[in-house]
Amino acid sequence: MEDYPEELRTPPVSLVSIVGCPELHPSISAALSSQQPPMNTLALPDFAKASILARSGKPRDPLAPSQPPAGILKKDWLLKHRTRVPAAVAALFRADQVSGDPAQWLQACSDLENLKSAIQGKNTKLVVVLVQAQASDELSEDVTVALRKHAEIDSKHLVVLVEHDEAEWNRSLNKLKNVFVELCAAFYKEEGRRIKARIEKRNFASVELSIRYCFKVSIYAEFRRDWPEALKFYEEGVRVLREMIGTSTRLPPTQRLVEIKAVAEQFHFKISTLLLHAGKVVEAITWFRKHIRSYERVVGTPEVAFLHWEWFSRQFLVFGELIETTSTTIPDTLSPRFGTADNALTEWEFQPAYYYQLAATYLREKRYAIECSSSMANLTTEVNGVPESVMPSVYVGQYVRLFEQGDTVSVLPLSDTEYTSYALSEAERFQDSYEIIALFRKAYESFQSLGATRMASACSGGMAIEYYAAGDFSNAKQLFDSVAGLYRQEGWTTLLWENLGYLRECSMKLNSPKDFISYSLEMAALPLFSGSGAENRENKIKSGPAGSPTISRRENIQQEVINVLERKQSSEGTDDGFNNAMEEVTHLDIDQISPLRMVLTASVAFHDQSVKPGSPLLVSVSLLSHLPSPVVVDQLEVQFNQSDCNFVIHSTQEDSPPLDSNLRDQVVQDTSLTLFTNRWMRLTHEVKSGQSGKLECLSVKATIHKHLVICCHAESPASMEDFPLWKFENQVETLPTKDTALAFSGQKLIQVEEPDAQVDLVLNSAGPALVGELFTVPVTIESKGHAVHSGELKINLVDARGGGLLLSPREAEDSESHHVELLGVSTVSEDKESKEEADSIRKIQYSFGVVSVPTLSVGDSWSCKLEIKWHRAKSVMLYVSLGYSLGSSEEEALHRLNIHRSLQIEGQIPLLVSHQFLRPFRREPLLLSGIRSLGSDDKKCSLAMNESNMLIVTARNCTDVPLCLHSMTIQPDGDGEQLCSVPQISGISNGHAVVAPSEEYKGIFSVNPRAISTNFNLGEICLNWSRDSSLGEDQDRLIIMKEQLPEVSIEEPPLVVGMECPPYAILGIPFTIYVKIHNSTSLLQEIKYSLVDSQNFVFSGAHNHAAFILPKSEHIVSHKLVPLGSGSQQLPKITVTSVRYSAALTPSASAATVFVYPSEPKFNLETSHSTSDEIVS
Amino acid sequence: MVPVDVKPSSPISPHEWAGREPSQSPELLRGLSLATGRRQPAGGRFLRSSPVTGSSPLPGGIMIVCVAVVGHQNNPLYLQSFTEADDALKLHHIVHCSLDVIDERVNNPKRSAPTLNETFLGLLYPTENYKVYGYLTNTKVKFIMVTTDLEVKDADARNFFRKFHAAYVDAVSNPFHVPGKKIASRSFGARVSTIVKSFGSGTTS
Amino acid sequence: MAIAESCVDAVVMEMVAVYCGGLYAAKPELAARRIEAIGFQVGHQLSERYTMERPRFSDHLEAIKFICKDFWSELFKKQIDNLKTNHRGTFVLQDNRFRWLTRVSLDPYTENTDSTENDSAALGDTAAQTTTMLLYFPCGLIRGALTNLGISCSVSADMSNLPAYLICFMPVTIIDSLPKSASPLGTHGGMDNYFWVL
DSSP states (O other): OTTSOHHHHSOOOOEEEEESOGGGHHHHHHHHHHSSSOOEEEEESSGGGGGGGSOSSOOOOTTSOOOOOSOSSBTTHHHHHHHTOOSEEEEEEEHHHHSSOHHHHHHHHHHHHHHHHHHTTSOOEEEEEEEESOSSSOOOHHHHHHHHHHHTOOGGGEEEEEOSOHHHHHHHHHHHHHHHHHHHHHHHHHHHHHHHHHHHTTOOSSHHHHHHHHHHHHHHHHHTTOHHHHHHHHHHHHHHHHHHHHHOOSSOHHHHHHHHHHHHHHHHHHHHHHHHHTTOHHHHHHHHHHHHHHHTTOOOOGGGHHHHHHHHHHHHHHHHHHHHHTTOOOOTTSOSOTTBTTBOOOGGGGSHHHHHHHHHHHHHHHHHHHHHHHHHHHHHHTTSOOOSSEEEOSBTTOEEEEEEETTEEEEEEOOHHHHHHHHHHHHHTSOOHHHHHHHHHHHHHHHHHHTOHHHHHHHHHHHHHHHHHHTOHHHHHHHHHHHHHHHHHHTOHHHHHHHHHHHHHHHHHTTOHHHHHHHHHHHHHOOOOTTOOOOOHHHHHHTGGGOOOOHHHHHHHHHHHHHHHHHHHTTOTTSSSOSSOOOSSEEEEEOTTOGGGGTOEEEEEESSSEEOTTSEEEEEEEEEOOOSSOEEEEEEEEEESSGGGOEEEEETTOSSOOOOSOTTSEEEEESOOEEOTTOOEEEEEEEEOOSSEEEEEEEEEEEETTTEEEEEEOBOSTTOOOOTTGGGSOSOOOOSSSSHHHHHHOBSEEEEOOOOOOEEEEEOOOSOEETTSEEEEEEEEEESSOOBEEEEEEEEEEETTSOSSSSOGGGOSSTTOOSEEEEEEEEOSOHHHHHHHHTSOEEEOSSEEEEEEOOBOTTOEEEEEEEEEESSOOEEEEEEEEEEESOSSHHHHTSOEEEEEEEEEEEEOOEEEEEEEEOOTTEEEOOHHHHHTTTSOOOOOEEETTSOEEEEEEEEEOSSSOEEEEEEEEEOOTTHHHHEEOOEEEOOOSSOEEEOTTOEEEEEEEEEEOSOEEEEEOOEEEEEEEEOGGGSOOOOOOEEEEEEOOEEEEEOOSEEEEEEOOSEEETTOOEEEEEEEEEOSSSOEEEEEEEOOOTTEEEOSOSEEEEEEOTTOEEEEEEEEEEOSOEEEEOOOEEEEETTTTEEEOOOTTTTEEEEESSOOOSOHHHHHHHHHHHHO | OOOOOOOTTSOOOHHHHHHHOOSOOHHHHHHHHHHHHTOOTTOOTTOSSOOOOTTSSSTTSOOEEEEEEEOTTSOEEEEEEOSOGGGHHHHHHHHHHHHHHHHHHHTOTTOOOGGGGSSEEEEEEEETTEEEEEEEOTTSOEEEEEEESSOOOHHHHHHHHHHHHHHHHHHHTSTTSOTTSOOOOHHHHHHHHHHHHTTTHHHHO | OHHHHHHHHHHHHHHHHIIIIIITSSOHHHHHHHHHHHHHHHHHHHHHHHTTTSOOOOSHHHHHHHIIIIIHHHHHSSOOSEEEEOSSSOEEEEOTTOHHHHTOOOOHHHHHOOSOHHHHHHHHHHHHHHHHHHHHHHHHHHHHHHHHTTOBOOOOBOOSSSSOOOOOOOOTTOSTTSOGGGOTTOOOOSSBOOOOBO
16 A cells, blocks of 8 residues: 555645745644645746746647547546646735836736736636735725726625734735635536536547546545545446456557556555445445455466556465554444355455455465576567667556657557566566565464464464475564464365475475474375365475375375385485485374374283283283384384383394393394274283382384384273374274273273382280270281391271271360370390380380381291270270381382281270268258259269268179279378268278179268268279289279269258167067157257058057257157057158248168067177167167 | 446356456556456465366356365364365365354354254355355354455355265265265365356356 | 054064074173164264255254154154153153054063962063163163264163153253263264253
């Protein structure tokens, strides 16, 4: 667009001219150009210059026959009208020139005459301007009239400018402006009408003229900003022009086409500019389509085809630039259904990128055309050389040659051949590649920004091809590589084929054989696209240097690779690209994502999941190649992460197997290692599994033709994804291994187990552990077959019911309180070993311990005891694991053996302790708390002060082993001592008492509290027990077990009812019972008591009785009873009721029985008395 | 002077040209014959003087130069060109680029009218000498048709695609065809080429 | 037409019988996968055919509706009786009189005898097993069709009592947890769904 002439690119601006008074010109022209729409000013300092306004050239006499025009458009016509043909001329006179001095007046008149004569014959309007210094100084009326007469203008075209008064000056200048505007409009309208008239009445000699007229009319319309009319006539012009191609005969055909296209270009440019600036995008694009379609086929002779393509690409470029500069957007009114009946346009046509891309494409066509033409022309040019002094003629798109004889210079028309050779020589001077690249790059960038990746990559492909053509191979290679990625990903093999073909050549030119080989191999392995047609020679040009994608071509390419490899050997490596760049061996690395995976894929599967160390295992290696012709593998090297397992397979055709670096590999001979296309080559080999751990196959290296080593990463058949490009092919998929299960589930790695240890680890424990005791678990290690070096014993205690940690959640924070604790490990051994053990590691934590085991030679054994203490009844898993190494050397030490044993141990509570309070015998203290706490349910039992309350403690053996109880005491805590005495009544005699399983032992205590307290702490029961040593176990350690007694409340009873009764009675013999009611309060207490009959006794005295008891005194009621029946008899029931506390007191049933002998018993009464006294006291 | 009324909107086929030329100067004829000599639709730079390919029903008229089936991963499942073989590569490029337009049209958020879900996508874009039409089945398989750069009736295009779709369905319903793989069936190819030959003759007449 | 239908029924029955009885008698789950795979391919191809001449589906619901209405009536000349969804990708298709199960019946003797209930129970669940085997094929059909429509999913079958109910779930929540084996032919669909025929 920039190379268009400026007058064509910008909208025309009307032109006026001012003559005389040069000192005023700058301000006037400035004022005119500043207004809207602007006006250009052609300023002539004095009237002598007026002659240039006269029509240039001789006036044509109307009688001469009008010869047909030599061209369609004159180059300079538009320029002339914008710079030299004013619409109006203003003659400036100073007021003092025209007033007064007659000589000056005459001068002015003559100037005016010249001016009139100059513009005479045209419609150029005349304006007379009088300049006067002040508005005040008055011009005589007759002067102005005289001037007007001379100038033949009407009064409003005579303007008075006032020079020295600002306001006046502006005002009068405005007047002048308006006059000019009106006159310009009139002028251009008249001109337009004049020409239009000719068109309408078709009075023109030739088509050229009609086109020219259309152009002029439009230009005039543009001058007065009448866009629709301009558009109308431009389009008319284009129409006529298009017809001309078929009809005109004026010029030889080539030049005619050139001229027509040049003109058409101008027209089209004008039209699209107008449309786009008017915001009519859709119309503009539709128009562009028309324009293109009407000219795309008009190429002309093949020799000048390049002219057409250059012109054609320029059309796209210019239109793209127009769209870009006017920054068009898709109008919302447009239906979104692009490309269908209700909206013929498509999205890309609104994008400049689209046009740039096509421009680039056509420019490329031009380049090809030039190549063809110049190759054609070379034969002809030496016959008649390029004509010299050829220059563009006055007509748009025409060329002539200057011909000078002596001093007369004449222009001669060119013949087509001359013109062609001239144009060719001109065109050859230019280097198109870089322009093409620039265009493609512009397109690429904006397509990229639009997210149209495929378009973009097509563009960069174009760039790459241009770079390739221009010999910039590194750039080309880079671009091609970027594009190839997309094609690989989407499986467009034909496009990929072309790309790779170029890449191959690039790497050849860049002298990198490795790339060459890998690209060639990829090409050779490409799946063919079924649709691609047969091979023919144009194909060579067409799909790049690769040739057409056919099987034969693929085979050739594979062969070429082989040649490259071989030729290097047969030291005449001059004719291939790589004279010295090739190393001894070319390495290719193929992993899961490499595009070369099609070339060679290795799938490795072990036949089983896990194996013992050192035992043989089968591994099957399968290779697949998609190369068209069979590949002979010289040597196959399979590598594992444990290098001792590596092995190499040589094919026997290989006459001299090159000695392998790694001597530890097994070397195997195989009859033939030949890969046929798309057929798995399956090899099964037996390897010895190395040391324990993971054994994984890393890679398979195939040496092909001695100098190509392809290293494939091994893949497991189970996790092998299908081949990127071949997966779309319609072919049967073969499995890497014969047995299908292996093909679906085979893995390339295998777990090698540890060798099974030959050491015994024995845990034996004696039954359940008892809470509180120090439970020992003997551990014995005896080595049979393995010497134990740097052995280490790990002990771990875990809650058997899961939950791992052996402490209850709420006390988890203080790590002191573990339910089960590993206290220590004691080794039973002579001092030598214990000494060496002293310095060895020995960590013991609550539930974890590590103990080092001394070195044991084969056959001897070592044992220790774990000491574990239970705090709660819990069943625990004890895990003991022995880790050792076979030798002391670090290499052996690296790899250790482990034995694990576990044992579940129950923790049991040995003794279940319960207790029970009893009232004093035959004494009933009234305990108020008992009465009050009826409602409430706190079962804190309350004791009477100064009474001897009974406490019975029961220890029940809930284990299944006999325990012996050594002592049972009650330890009062703190100051419980003096507040309360707890003497033992009956305890353990002769050292200890053996308690058989599920038996009980009872201890009796009497509690005599001496002080009142609501919650008194009696202290804790303290048992001293051990396992029964009579069973021969040497566990005679005493274990102290404590049980907290509950708090009791001690109160003073207000009333105590005592009952005295002889220890026994004799049938028929009366005896007396006394009921003593003691009032320990300082109040008068009223009591009632009643006696209920019983058939075993007769008694005297009242059934019911009431009494008042004085403070601190005692009331005694006595009854005489005669027993009527023998045996243990229930006494009559006595109930004492305290009125104040409204509480009834009755002796307990046990207290109210007496034994009645049928007759006087014979035994000494002392003992019985003594015991009875004892009990009472 | 013959009054000629050629609207640029409807370009002239070479035969029209030949028919229109009155007695003209010989070199004009030469120029024109040369000018029109390379007006084949497939007229890339490589058709120096090759005749119009025989597979077009009426020479110079609309003809299909290429049809393609593109699968889920934008991979070509079937692509057949009906011009000289040497155009195949260019056609591959064109078809591949047209996928961008399809993406643009199908998953463009602002077009959400239900009518836009119809399978026929219309003209994708006009390129050098071709027009590219698209069609997206319910199963996200794309059909692409490349015609010569002449006015194509919507109805014709739809009609073609309908027939083509039927052919495609029959091809993939073959129990031996694995979904997602290229279509190699020969009968499908034959059927497609008959559909292509009959293109435009159905509704234009 | 009726003949054709009964032919199809017979074919389906026979296919199930062959796979369960003959080929994979030992491992029923393998037989189930094979049958499902066959159904998948058939559904894949049928959906290709039945979606001709119709605008593309804009969302999953439309596709499911297509399955329920047109697809089903093309297959069974009746529509799905009930479609439920939890709007989180779970769809429940229900066919009250599923054609391919109408021909299935248990041996009446084993039905109403109560000689030894464990024996009859054994017979009962063999019957249930055969019927569930019959249901793998329609599962495959649905899955194939939906997969071809771009909704990759998994369908499994269960029947409360004859006549069978077909219920599909598509919880979007378990996107990756779908085992690859569930789609033997591979799916290109964006999100994985899960189907369940009851």
